[in-house]
Amino acid sequence: MSKAPKTVVSPLAPARFPDMLPVSGLRLATGHAGIKASSTKLDLMLAVFDRPASVAGVFTKSSTAGAPVRWCRKHLSKGKARALIVNSGNANVYTGKAGDNAVVTAAKGVAGLVGCRAGDVYVASTGVIGENLPVEKVVKVLPRVYKSLKAAPWHDAAVAIMTTDTFPKGASVTTEIGGKPVTISGIAKGSGMIAPDMATMLAYVFTDAKLPAGVLQSLLKVAADASFNSITVDSDTSTSDTLQLFATGQAKHPAIAKVGDPALRKFRQALDALCLDLAHQVIRDGEGAQKFIEIAVSGAKSTRAARTIGLSIANSPLVKTAIAGGDANWGRIVMAVGKSGQDIAETSLNISVGGHPVAINGAPPAGYDETPVAKHMAGQNVAIHVDVGVGRGKATVWTCDLTHGYIDINADYRS
């Protein structure tokens, strides 16, 4: 039923997978469970924490969230994790009672090996919707996968969670808390905010910091808003979107009780930057993407208003097709600002593209010269700045263009 997804790598992909650091107290393994049609493709990723890790998570707001998301939400309140199991090739969404049973079976399978409760095992699935997950294939290979746990097989882990992605996504950084070194490493998958047949956005971030679950959750929420919640490929929201942050507590820094602790400043910046890096990689793998687009909005009533305006521009098919065509079409940007429903000052609306003004105080600049703008639009990176002139709220969002490639992938995906 499914045709093979395109295997050409996105033109916006990074040159190579980054060098990534191990996280003390975390081991990873991958395997072939045979869920993906191709038996040579990795489709299973297992993460095990030597000791209980603190955990935080943000999940899809969809009212049709899948069985694994419901499982994770249910157990997150305890704030502890011993393992994470992710399969690709099947999303285990809309599979009724069988879907819930499959989650329990997978969690129990891992728990038996690790020696923990099933509720301490986080589960995610990504792939085809509405087909039963052959969880027995997962259970069968688990012992062998468990035996192969290693400190840092990041590249394979990032590959094992891919579906329509054209490249694996990872990022790693060292920072400090209270003068003691701390590592953060994360992987993500997603090629479009979602393509619910064979995709979804998943991101897992691991650190050796020693932080209680409540602090992690606060940090993650802020990091997510400025990164994964500020990107869009096609405005569609997955039934399985998941971002989780695990902290093994192996770092040697002093105890942190509150998210407001000044000792967290550098860690917070590093986490925000790492989440943004991963989110940008998702956009760079956007279905059919030819251009990476940054939309900065300022002068709005609030940060939230600025983000709403930014996403209204980023989600507009007319703006995205104009950029695909290399057209600095400010009329379409004005339209998208208008449909956002946010307060703006029409007579002080300013728009620039690549730093070149295309609208000043709500009208084209006198003697407007399109040449430098057209040159900027011809490149792979397009930067749009919109000031709506009513306040101090600002936000930046990222998207890609809407091209024939998107239609090819999504109109011809199944046959």
Next chain:
Amino acid sequence: MSKAPKTVVSPLAPARFPDMLPVSGLRLATGHAGIKASSTKLDLMLAVFDRPASVAGVFTKSSTAGAPVRWCRKHLSKGKARALIVNSGNANVYTGKAGDNAVVTAAKGVAGLVGCRAGDVYVASTGVIGENLPVEKVVKVLPRVYKSLKAAPWHDAAVAIMTTDTFPKGASVTTEIGGKPVTISGIAKGSGMIAPDMATMLAYVFTDAKLPAGVLQSLLKVAADASFNSITVDSDTSTSDTLQLFATGQAKHPAIAKVGDPALRKFRQALDALCLDLAHQVIRDGEGAQKFIEIAVSGAKSTRAARTIGLSIANSPLVKTAIAGGDANWGRIVMAVGKSGQDIAETSLNISVGGHPVAINGAPPAGYDETPVAKHMAGQNVAIHVDVGVGRGKATVWTCDLTHGYIDINADYRS
């Protein structure tokens, strides 16, 4: 700067322009003002009422609405109209003070010929954004256009307001109020909910009914919600969208004071049907459209919730590309239902395509046979029904598929 829009007629166009009836007390004329690049194209439409007509209107909710929309809103409270002037080729949006002046100049030009106040002249413009309207060209040809007023040059009137449209749109019906015959005739333009360079949705409906402006406004609001507010091509909202209803009062029926008057039943039905007919024609001219899609939602908490769910499906690029590919991809429909944020009962979600169930109580039917569904999807008309199982709210919305044609038109429109 602009390339000529595609001139191939939409494959979903009606076989021919309908036979349309004159409306007593209304005369129409068209002209060439030379605003469109091609000097042979009609770009001016004038409607004059022999005596003051009652008027109602609903306009774009965009916060960047154009100068003509602001003019119409301002004068609508008086509820009277003597004339309507519409140009195509230039939207007079984001043209600052010059734009407001152009509206006044056009209104005064018409008022001088008709012998009325400028405020009794309604004005609309559709076309390129951000370029000054050469209103002097309008004023110059107005006397000649005024002399050519006739009872029912509907086809030319519908052509004169076209921009990227590939066919003129009109509908006409006779009904009755209190046993006396009443006529309703209307024209519309739009090819996409909007393409703000050279498009926008405009619709003008005229009747000889004798109805006060307050009653007209209530009738129009209801008719608009179930028609023009229930269609979407690409989720983008124009800066100029306008729907107006004019009543000349020449019909011989008894006076009507309230919108709840039972004598209005047939008129209301006829008006609703005519607005729906025009709205469907706009969808049939959707940019790149190859399929006409009806999405009926039932079982929602309210009518509003049902419409929100329907529009979430209709606006999903993943649903629209799946349909373009002839794929009855119910996973994408589930995703779009989920992202609407409305209450649903996951275990009693039912979806059918062309009357064939594709999901029963939240899962694929046992022994699901794709053959009849695939056959339905191969046709030009696609019907989707979704029951979300929580209430009695229902609504139907209409859209078209998302194809390479849309990308061609919008990515290559300017160069």
